[in-house]
Every structure is written in structure tokens, then in C-alpha cells.
Amino acid sequence: MNLSSQLHETAKARANKPAYYFMGGSSSYAELDGAITKFASGLEKLGVRQGDHIGLLLGNSPHFIISLYGALRVGATVIPINPIYTADEIGYILNNGDVKVVVALDIAVPLAEKMHSFLPQVEYFVICETGQFEMDRISVNPKMKSFTNLVASGDLSFNGPELQNDDVALILYTSGTTGKPKGAMLTHKNLYSNAKDVGDYLKINDQDRVITALPMFHVFCLTVALNAPLMNGATMLIVPKFSPKEIFGLGIEYKPTVFAGVPTMYNFLFQYPEGKPEDLQTLRLCISGGASMPVALLKNFEKKFNVVVSEGYGLSEASPVTCFNPLDRPRKPGSIGTSILHVENKIVNEVGVEVPVGEVGELIVRGPNVMKGYYKMPEESSATIREEWLYTGDLAKVDADGYFYIVDRKKDLILVGGYNVYPREVEEVLYNHPDVIEVAVLGVPDPNQGEAVKSYVVSKNPELTVEYLFEYCKEHLAKYKIPSSIEFLKELPKNTTGKILRRALKELVTEPVNK
Incomplete structure (x- = not known):
């Protein structure tokens, strides 16, 4: 059993059950499964074969679900990509991932037009219509195909290849905190x-x-x-x-x-x-x-x-x-x-x-x-x-x-004079203060101790001072764990999942505030 075949079985058992609601619309399981089958068939007609790589430049939408499961149903390997990445970041993943077809929203058409010249292995861009872009531009470009037309051209009787448990279904590129992102192959x-x-x-x-x-x-x-x-x-x-x-x-x-x-x-x-x-x-x-x-x-x-x-x-x-x-x-x-x-x-x-x-x-x-x-x-x-x-x-x-x-x-561990300081321990103390909304703690170079503890704080109280937080930390932390500096920010940098980006904070490092 795999995800695609399981969804097909679910659709047979719960044909009229709503699979999703999205922006005022909805789809039953039978409708969703049918769209997935037709999209898979449309991909095959484009020349997609088992083992080919399909990139998804899509946000949260039915387009994503249909593209993901449709690509799996035709035996392709899916590479989801954050659509707000820069052209260089997207280009690296598409090239490194040997992507043959890219599925993207219509707002990405200018980006696709800009990138296609240095992505020779990408044969087609399948464009999902959202009404935010004039689709006439894709009709004159042979490398661009309409998502709607692709589904319409598909065959409901399509049967994909037999999938093996060990076949790679997804390649997820990690955030790449050090060097280029790595593609984790998930079967x-x-x-x-x-x-x-x-x-x-x-x-x-x-x-x-x-x-x-x-x-x-x-x-x-x-x-x-x-x-x-x-x-x-x-x-x-x-x-x-x-x-x-x-x-x-x-x-x-x-x-x-x-x-x-x-x-x-x-x-x-x-x-x-x-x-x-x-x-x-x-x-x-x-x-x-x-x-x-x-x-x-x-x-x-x-x-x-x-x-x-x-x-x-x-x-x-x-x-x-x-x-x-x-x-x-x-x-x-x-x-x-x-x-x-x-x-x-x-x-x-x-x-x-x-x-x-x-x-x-x-x-x-x-x-x-x-x-x-x-x-x-x-x-x-x-x-x-x-x-x-x-x-x-x-x-x-x-x-x-x-x-x-x-x-x-492991890489975030802070060594202060030979003592281990775990950022989360310091963050938990600061989060307990009623005026603190968000906290991030990291290690910064220190000429005497090797590293020192630095804290970035978002507060809902404009009267809260650095000096007060230092005293608060002294009550709850061993001396070597107390931040050597505390800096207030309006907000902490985050990625698209809402995770705080420590590496972005490291670029903000300034002279420490002495305790």
C-alpha cells in the first residue's frame, strides 16, 4: 500500500464525504480522486515516466494536493519547494534535483520565463490558474502548459505503474543551515x-x-x-x-x-x-x-x-x-x-x-x-x-x-568557560516573565570565556528594561548561564513555518551589554 492507492480506497469508501474546504469551495473524496487520476494521466501524456522528478512551487491549495498525489500516481518523485524562495534558491533545487516538470502558480510565470534558459533539464512548466495573472502569455510558450487543460485532457481510466515500497516518492530539501540544502529521499x-x-x-x-x-x-x-x-x-x-x-x-x-x-x-x-x-x-x-x-x-x-x-x-x-x-x-x-x-x-x-x-x-x-x-x-x-x-x-x-x-x-550548544549552556534552558526562564512574548538565545564569541550567551527578546511592555531582565535572570539561572547581553527586537526573524531563524539573528550580533 502507498499514499496514492490508499487515497483511492478512501475515495471508494467515502465517495461523497468532503475531502477539503478551501476559500468557500469544497471537494468530495470522489471528485478529488478523479482529479488526481486525470492529472496523472495528463502528466503521462506530457512524457512523464516512472522515476522522473516533478517540482512543486505551490502554496496551500487543492492544486498542491492534486499535483502531489497525481505525480505519485504516475510513479514520479515529487520535490516540494517553498514558492517564496529566491530565483537562485529555486534554481539550485531544480538543478540539483534533476527536475523535469515544474508545477507552479500563475504568479510564478515571470519567474519561470526568467529561469527557463538556465534550466535546460526542465521540459515543462505546468501553470495553475488563480486569476492573478494573464494566462495568454503561456499559450505562446511551448514549455508552459495549463493545469486546468492538463487535468481536462486526462483519462479517468488511467492506471499508473506498480509502485515499489523502496521507490523514492519525495525529495525534501532541508533548510541548509550550513552550506547548500540537502535533499532527503523519502520512499x-x-x-x-x-x-x-x-x-x-x-x-x-x-x-x-x-x-x-x-x-x-x-x-x-x-x-x-x-x-x-x-x-x-x-x-x-x-x-x-x-x-x-x-x-x-x-x-x-x-x-x-x-x-x-x-x-x-x-x-x-x-x-x-x-x-x-x-x-x-x-x-x-x-x-x-x-x-x-x-x-x-x-x-x-x-x-x-x-x-x-x-x-x-x-x-x-x-x-x-x-x-x-x-x-x-x-x-x-x-x-x-x-x-x-x-x-x-x-x-x-x-x-x-x-x-x-x-x-x-x-x-x-x-x-x-x-x-x-x-x-x-x-x-x-x-x-x-x-x-x-x-x-x-x-x-x-x-x-x-x-x-x-x-x-x-547539537550545533546550538553554547560553551561558556568550559560549561555547557543549552539555549532552551535560558529561553524557558525568560518566557516565564509575564511581559515577554518571544525569546531566542544563541552563543556569541567572547575573548575571555570562548562564548557568551546573548538573548533577543520581544516584549509587550515598552517599560521593560534590559537591566530588569538581567536581575530576573540572576534569580533563576546559574551565573555562567546568565546572558551577557540582551537586545529587544520588534519581532524575531522566522521562516515560512514560523520557526525562529537563529542564523539570521547571528547576523545581528552587536557589542554585548555588560551585566
Whole structure:
């Protein structure tokens, strides 16, 4: 079984059930499955064959779902790309990923016209009409095809090739915090197993209405808020772009039962002055991932909206989920939960030996969700996957009950005079201050200690001072963990999933404020 065939089976069993609502419109499972089949057939008529690579330059929309599942149904490998990337960033992924066909919104036509001359391997750009661009321009370009026409030309009786579990279904390019992004190759087995295990773990069913507000091109959304709901016959409430106003509006109109987001989204929802708890009263489950959620935010959100937030953990290389806080046992604030079904997590030292309970080490993962490797990067693949274990690069610990806790990214560890300082520990202290909205902590060079702790703070109180926060930190942190400097910002830089960008903050580093 794979995602495409599973959706086909779901459509046969729940033909008239709404698969999604989007901007006032909707589609049944039968209609969605038919569009996917016809798109797959249209791709085959364009010359797409099993194993070819299809790039998706799309935001949250039905176009994305039809393109993703249609490409999988014809046996192609899909490469989702953030549509707001620069031409250079997009060009690198398209070239490195050997993309043959690109599916993009009509607003990307000028970009496609600009790029096609240095993308010789791209044979076609399939343009999705949204009414934001004059489509006459594509009719004179033989490399550009209409999405609508492609679907219309497809054959409902199309049967794609037989897909193998080990065939690469998706290549997800990581954010590339160091050097160029790497393409994680995820197989049909990887994606199907993780979507099924996550759906089972979270008890997603055909009565659920799932808010799909995370970017679909990101693996967190793909598995938790797209594949798992479609696999289980749930209804997706597709949000083109996250906004608190939109989420609360959906709460009133569609009575959602599941919301998945990153901590920043929860912070925006919590701080939104017009958001009423009763607007989200039908939510049975909130899921947080992508970054560690501050315990203070988690508790405040749960208290205000009377809903449990289940924090989990994952990474692109693991399709992505490895842990979730269980629904049938106590949820531990600050923990990413326990291993999901069929996935093993453990903590090891520098030589790969498992460490005792409570001791910090590197989190490694094994299971059917672990990637095949990095595309065209055998050395990186061998360094990351050793004896079937995926080395995540995250520092973590596990308690006696099997609950895991992310301490920090291995590369974000701060060494102050030989002492380890984990940014999250300092961030948790600052998040507990009632005037603090957002915090990011990182290490900066220090001539005496090697590194020093620097904090960036967003405050809702204009009267809050650096000096006051220094005194506050002194009450709650050991001396070597106290920030050497604190800087107030209006907002913290974030990527499209809402994750705080530490590397962007490092470019803002200024002279420290002495304590």
C-alpha cells in the first residue's frame, strides 16, 4: 500500500464525504480522486515516466494536493519547494534535483520565463490558474502548459505503474543551515508508514476536521495535516496562509477538531486580542512540532482554550515524526513524548553507546520512516545513517517513563568557560516573565570565556528594561548561564513555518551589554 492507492480506497469508501474546504469551495473524496487520476494521466501524456522528478512551487491549495498525489500516481518523485524562495534558491533545487516538470502558480510565470534558459533539464512548466495573472502569455510558450487543460485532457481510466515500497516518492530539501540544502529521499514506505502510524497514534478519523494551516511543502504539514487526514477519511480545512483571524473564523464556521502548528502559531493565537476560547471549543486535540514549545506558553494556551496540546518531534529525514505525547497517558509539559508505534528513539554518547536515563546525549532514530539517504550525497548519507540508525544532531535526554526531552540542537550548544549552556534552558526562564512574548538565545564569541550567551527578546511592555531582565535572570539561572547581553527586537526573524531563524539573528550580533 502507498499514499496514492490508499487515497483511492478512501475515495471508494467515502465517495461523497468532503475531502477539503478551501476559500468557500469544497471537494468530495470522489471528485478529488478523479482529479488526481486525470492529472496523472495528463502528466503521462506530457512524457512523464516512472522515476522522473516533478517540482512543486505551490502554496496551500487543492492544486498542491492534486499535483502531489497525481505525480505519485504516475510513479514520479515529487520535490516540494517553498514558492517564496529566491530565483537562485529555486534554481539550485531544480538543478540539483534533476527536475523535469515544474508545477507552479500563475504568479510564478515571470519567474519561470526568467529561469527557463538556465534550466535546460526542465521540459515543462505546468501553470495553475488563480486569476492573478494573464494566462495568454503561456499559450505562446511551448514549455508552459495549463493545469486546468492538463487535468481536462486526462483519462479517468488511467492506471499508473506498480509502485515499489523502496521507490523514492519525495525529495525534501532541508533548510541548509550550513552550506547548500540537502535533499532527503523519502520512499513510498517511509511516507505511508509515518502517515499511518501518526494517524493511529492521534486517533484521526473520518469525523475529524483538521485545520491545514502549516505550509504543505513542509514535511510536518505533509504527514500530520495532509496525508494522515486523507488516509483516514477526515476533512481538511485548508488555510492559504496562517493568520489568527482566519483560524478563529474557521473555528466558528466549520467546528474544527484538530489543529497542528508550530509554537509561534500558538503564541499568535494566544496573544490575539479578538480570539475567544469559545470560538475553538470544538478542538479535541492540538499538535505542536517544528521547534520546542516553551512550557509557559503551553500551559497558558491550554488554560485559556481548555484543550490539550500534544507536543511531538520529527525531522525531514524521518518523514518526519518519531515521538508524540500519548493521548492515553499523562502528557508531560516540556517533553516531546514517547516513541510512536514502529519507531525507536534512543540517546547515545559520542561513540554511539546508549547513555543512562536522565543523561544528555544525541538523539538517534530507527524505523520504517527513516529516509533512504541524501540525493547524490553518499558521504553525507553514510555519516547520518549508521547501521540503520539516523543521527539527528539533536541533544536530548529520556526519563524513566520513556518520555524524551529535546535539550537543544547539537550545533546550538553554547560553551561558556568550559560549561555547557543549552539555549532552551535560558529561553524557558525568560518566557516565564509575564511581559515577554518571544525569546531566542544563541552563543556569541567572547575573548575571555570562548562564548557568551546573548538573548533577543520581544516584549509587550515598552517599560521593560534590559537591566530588569538581567536581575530576573540572576534569580533563576546559574551565573555562567546568565546572558551577557540582551537586545529587544520588534519581532524575531522566522521562516515560512514560523520557526525562529537563529542564523539570521547571528547576523545581528552587536557589542554585548555588560551585566
